[in-house]
Amino acid sequence: MPKEKLLINNQIRRLRFDHDEMTQQELANVIGVSRQTIVAVEKGKYNPSLELAFQISIVFGQPIQDVFSVASDEQS
Amino acid sequence: MDTKKRNITASLLSAAVVGYWVYGQYGAVDMADQVQVGQFLLTTMGVGMVSNIVMVIVMSILASILFGKGEKPVFDERDKLIELYVMRAILVIFSLGFVITLGLVGWYSLSANMALLVLFLCMYGANIVGDLVKLYWYR
Numbered sequence: 001m002p003k004e005k006l007l008i009n010n011q012i013r014r015l016r017f018d019h020d021e022m023t024q025q026e027l028a029n030v031i032g033v034s035r036q037t038i039v040a041v042e043k044g045k046y047n048p049s050l051e052l053a054f055q056i057s058i059v060f061g062q063p064i065q066d067v068f069s070v071a072s073d074e075q076s
Numbered sequence: 077m078d079t080k081k082r083n084i085t086a087s088l089l090s091a092a093v094v095g096y097w098v099y100g101q102y103g104a105v106d107m108a109d110q111v112q113v114g115q116f117l118l119t120t121m122g123v124g125m126v127s128n129i130v131m132v133i134v135m136s137i138l139a140s141i142l143f144g145k146g147e148k149p150v151f152d153e154r155d156k157l158i159e160l161y162v163m164r165a166i167l168v169i170f171s172l173g174f175v176i177t178l179g180l181v182g183w184y185s186l187s188a189n190m191a192l193l194v195l196f197l198c199m200y201g202a203n204i205v206g207d208l209v210k211l212y213w214y215r
Contacts, residue, residue, distance in 0.1 A: 033152040036078070036214065040154060049153050 007071045012042050015060045015067065031055045079149040080214050082139050086131035087207050093127040094120060094200070113189045117196055158213045166206040173198025 016022040024038045031038075033052065040046035041056075048056070057064040098120060105116045177194045180186040186194070 028150070032150065033154070034078075034150040036080075037152050037154045046154055046157075052153060 008044065008047050009069050009071055010041065010044070011067055011069075012038070012056060015062065019060060027056075027059065030059050078214075080155070081211070082135045083132060084207050084211050084214065086135040087128060088204065088211075089135075090124060090128040090131045091200070091204050091207070093131070094124045097123050097127075107189055107193070108187070110189060113192060117192065120196070158210060161213060162206045162209050165209045166202040169202035169205050170198050173202070 012027075016024070016027060024042070025035045028035045028038045031052065037046065037048075041048050041052075053064055053068055057067045060067060101116065101120075106112050173195065177186070177191050177198070180194065181188075181191050
């Protein structure tokens with residue numbers, strides 16, 4: 001099993017713009033979290049729970065692997 | 077300014093008010109008198125609670141004047157995680173203070189009244205550190 005820290009990238013910013021330029025606040029309201037949480041997730045400062053990750057992917061109508069992807073330290 | 081930052085600021089300002097009040101009481105309380113120490117600590121806690129309520133109200137009014145109507149406060153999973161970090165920081169500081177107090181009682185013959193005051197001081201310091209940790213995560 002690899003022990004290096006996994007970096008989780010996300011496409012939330014791009015997907016928001018693809019969805020009629022949805023604002024962070026609108027996304028936060030739909031999911032039921034604060035705008036600061038969306039900001040933190042987008043910037044990669046906070047890794048969301050599996051439930052929140054699925055909720056985000058459901059809002060954008062995308063499979064979860066299209067919203068969140070994993071890159072190891074070496075790849076980034 | 078969102079509600080969380082506003083409440084943290086109010087809590088820090090309240091801690092400053094308590095600190096100022098305690099400084100003002102310096103010399104007025106006989107530390108050897110158990111009753112006076114007890115009354116002093118209880119009054120300080122009361123001052124802390126009242127000042128916190130007043131500061132939250134003042135900050136709410138100021139924030140609404142300066143920044144308009146803010147975002148609706150939402151408590152989500154990230155807030156729970158931050159609360160955990162804060163609780164951990166408070167527990168570490170207070171535990172350290174507790175051990176130091178026991179050491180002072182055991183090796184430097186600190187009186188029970190003074191030990192109580194040191195513990196109170198640790199609790200006060202731990203709360204301030206907790207607020208600062210919260211501010212760091214919400215920055």
